[in-house]
Amino acid sequence: MPAPGLAARGPRSLLRQIREAMAADVPAQDRLNRVVRIIAASMVAEVCSLYLRRASGQMELFATEGLNPDAVHRTRLDPGEGLVGEVVRAAEPVALSDAPAHPNFSYRPETGEDPYHAFLGVPLLRGGRVVGVLVVQNRAERTYEADEVDDLQTIAMVLSEMVLGGQIDDQSLGDVEVAPHRPERARGQRFADGLAFGHAVFHEPPVQAGRLLADDPVEEEIRLKSALARMKAHLDNLLEGHGLGGVPYEVLETYRMFADDRGWNRSLEEAVRSGLSAEAAVERVRNEHRARFAATRDPYLKERLHDFEDLADRVLRSLAGEIEQARELPEDAVLVARNLGPADLLEYPRGRLKGLLLEEGSAAGHAAIVAKALQIPCVGRLTGVRDRLSEGDLVIVDGESGEAFLRPRPDMLEAVTARMAVRAQQSAEFASQRDIPAVTTDGQRIALLTNAGLEVDLESLETTGAEGIGLFRTEFQFMVAEELPRLEAQTTLYRRVLDAAGPRPVTFRTLDVGGDKVLPYLDAGREENPALGRRAIRLGLDRPGLLRLQLRALLAAAGGRELRVMFPLIASVEEFRLARDLVDIEVDWARRRGKPLPAILRVGAMIEAPSLLWHLDALLPLTDFVSVGTNDLFQYMFAADRTNPLVSDRYDPLSPPALRALHAIQKACSETGTPVSVCGEMAGRPLEAFALITLGFTRLSAPPSGIGPVRRMVLSCDLSAARRALPNVLASTAGTVRSEIESLARKLNVVL
Structure with a gap:
């Protein structure tokens, strides 16, 4: 005989009874008492008890059927105490046939629960947090069936929304923890630099489709087309009204083109013609796209899926007449979202x-690109952050460390306010120093260049006083395009970059895709370990037509000017020879056709693969220059993904192995007269940059935000004195020498 579960007795009837009990015009306690009686009867249980979580973390007995009623509001279990504490800890059901035998059973004599053996407890969840526990008990030792567990979970879900969603007034609940209230620290990833604080505002949830079937298919098709037209016109107004240029504009323009995608529009029209309402048609096409892209690990395709998801929501809002509604914000809003479309x-x-907090996304995603362009601090990859916040909560966005502080304490808020004031003061100081050459106190000139990849980054040449672009990442143009950029498009971009730089040098890194940067129009195939697979120069050599097209565009853009081309992730001397041969082939192709050539052509390699450390004697004579990409070099040296928070702290760039590797590179370049620069994140942090110039590097290419701090450090540094202390630092057997380098800098009065 099957166990008497909710499904067998009619779920709608029971849930209706619970709703009616909660809506009754009687005191709150009477309503809760009635609800536990209904549940006990339905579950054929001799006990049903409701515990709710107090702000102290204790679980208080709020209502019971079967236990001593005098224990209500008297019995409080400390965090983790008893079987109720087990349910809270696991956030999952706990079912036992003999509860008193469990090691965590907590005996409370005032409840009178001595006769009861069987125990089933399920959590009341709200926003992903356990806010209460619903328990049923029986005298006989018995095993609760899976259907009964599911039934009680369904009841708990409904009950949590009713009890904590407003059907019981706050005064009756007292200090029950309806929403998170304690300070929390959330670790994520830095998507856009900066510091900000304000009050949390949730990005609007997706609009749900209403009716499913159309009464008049022709009328529905007209409604759909009208909604699409309004949505597209709205996007056009957004594009024209914000003055964005470069890649941020291209991202938005590509997103706007998705709205005109013939396949997407045709699918919507066919769905409406099949008899669905316009809203249901949008949902059907959305689900088809989800199914198509669900299994992909390709971050670009996932970004594209999100763009279509966002467009679907916009069409639904347009159908509901909400497309033109302005979004109200408080004066100091921090937007919180799962992810955002580029136009949001x-x-x-x-x-x-x-500020902006995202649960998903990536630093190279569309939302992050637009946030950078608008100079909005952004932290992403904050899993579950929406569940840990309530609208209006005070939030700190730390775009420097990639963290968010939820409901911060007053002292934390004061500290961040002070940091923001320091940043403002430093920005003014850096601006006043931007035209001062970076020369140490003992006369050593350090060349400070900037990294770039977006046209908006070119503005930093003027605002930071950078002496050129030490690394221009060419892949962004490819990543935002729907198809391979043609020769003319590539040439136009590279020419604009050179024009913006004027007489200052620009080093173009050839296409660095593969790994986590996959282009949808290149069938690269799936790899078990893409980070160690066919990426960067390997892909270029396997697809020589792709690399030659880019080299042809670079040569054409430079015509009559200096051109510096650098190949990424060279792992062997042979790879560099093959890549340089392609440059020679393209130079010969242009010369034979009478096309203008660069006045000076320099070809270099990025040192990112540890294998080159033992073959520099063969590589350096073949190159015109090299650049050390410390980001990849160190993650490959230490076999630890720098973007994975679980392992990214397993190594320190200021450790003896890392510094010895850098010293070996610098020494080899000095002996062969090969110009060398450092273009990893190290170059933009004052302490790490101090170590680099002490090792002998005199060309640093940093993110725009790092140039001012590094210039200030250089201007305060006695480099000769620092270099005299270097041998002792490199000889250390410690895991890191960060504190030693910092002590040395402070001893020499270096401003960090």
Whole structure:
């Protein structure tokens, strides 16, 4: 005989009874008492008890059927105490046939639960947090069936929304923890630099489709086409109204083109013609796209899926007449979202939007690119952050460390306010020093260049006083395109970059894709370990037509000027020879056709693969220059993914192995007269940059935000004195020498 579960007795009937009990015009306690009686009867249980979580973390007995009623509001279990504590800890059901035999059983004599053996407890969840526990008990030792567990979970879900969703007034609940209230620290990833604080505002949830079937298919098709037209016109207005240029504009323009995608529009029209309402048609096409892209690990395709998801929501809002509604924000808003479409940020008042927190996304994703362009601090990959916040909570966005502080304490808020004031003061100081050459106190000139990849980054040449672009990442143009950029498009971009730089040098890194940067129009195939697979120069050599097209565009753009080309992730001397041969082939092709050539052509390699450390004697004579990519070099040296928070702290760039590797590179370049620069993140952090120039590097290419701090450090540094202390640092057997280098800098009065 099957166990008497909710399904067997009619779920709608029981849930209706619970709703009616909660809606009754009687005191809150009477309503809860009635609910536990209904549940006990339905579950054929001799006991049903409801525990709710107090702000102290204790679980308080709020209502019971079967236990001593005098224990209500008297019995409080400490965090983790008893079987109720087990349910809270696991956030999952706990079912036992003999509860008193469990080691965590907590005996409370005032409850009178001595006769009861069987125990089933399920959590009440709200926003992903356990806010209460619903328990049923029986005298006989018995095993609760899976259906009964499912039944009680369904009841708990409904009950949590009713009890904590507003059907019981706050006064009756007292200090029950309806929403998170304690300070929390959330670790994520830095998507856009900066510091901000303000009050949390949730990005609007997706619009749900209403009716499914159309009464008049022709009318529904007209509604759909009208909604699409309004949505597209709205996007056009957004594009024209914000003055964005370069890649941020291209991202938005590509997103706008998705709205005209013939396949997507045709699918919507066919769905409506099949008899669905316009809203249901949008949902059907959305689900088809989800199914198509669900299994992909390709981050670009996932970004594209999100773009289509966002477009679907926009069409639904347009159908509901909401497309033109302005989004209101408080004066100091921090937007919190699972992810954002590229146009979403433009719809919020720029002056009120102080920061952005995302549960998903990537630093190279569309939302991050637009946030950088708008100079909005952004932290992403904050799993579950929406569940840990309530609208209006105070939030700190730390785009420097990649963290968010939820409901911060007053002292934390004061500290961040002070940091923001220091940043403002430093920005003014850096601006005043931007035209001062970076020369140490003992006369050593350090060349400070900037890294770039977006046209908006070119503005930093003027604002930071950078002496050129030490690394221009060419792959962004490929990543935002729907198809391989043609020769003319590539040539136009590279020419604009050179024009913006003027007489200052620009080093172009050839296409660095593969790994986590996969282009949808290149069938690269799936690899078990893409980070160690066919990426960067390996892909270029396997697809020589792709690399030659880019080299042809670079040569054409440079015509009459200096051109510096650098190949990424060279792992062997032979790879560099093959890549340089392709340059020679393209130079010969242009010369035979009478096309203008660069006045000076320099070809270099990035040192990112540890294998080159033992073959520099063969590589360096073949190159015109090299650049050390410390980001990849160290993650491959230490076999630890720098973007994975689980292992990224397993090594320190200021450790003896890392510094000895850098010293070996610098020494080899000095002996062969090969110009060398450092273009990893190390170059943009004052302490790490101090170590680099002490090792002998005199060309640093940093993110724009790092140039001012590094210039200030250089201007305060006695380099000769620092170099005299270097041998002792390199000889250390410690895991890191960060503190030793910092002590040395402070001893020499270096400003960090």
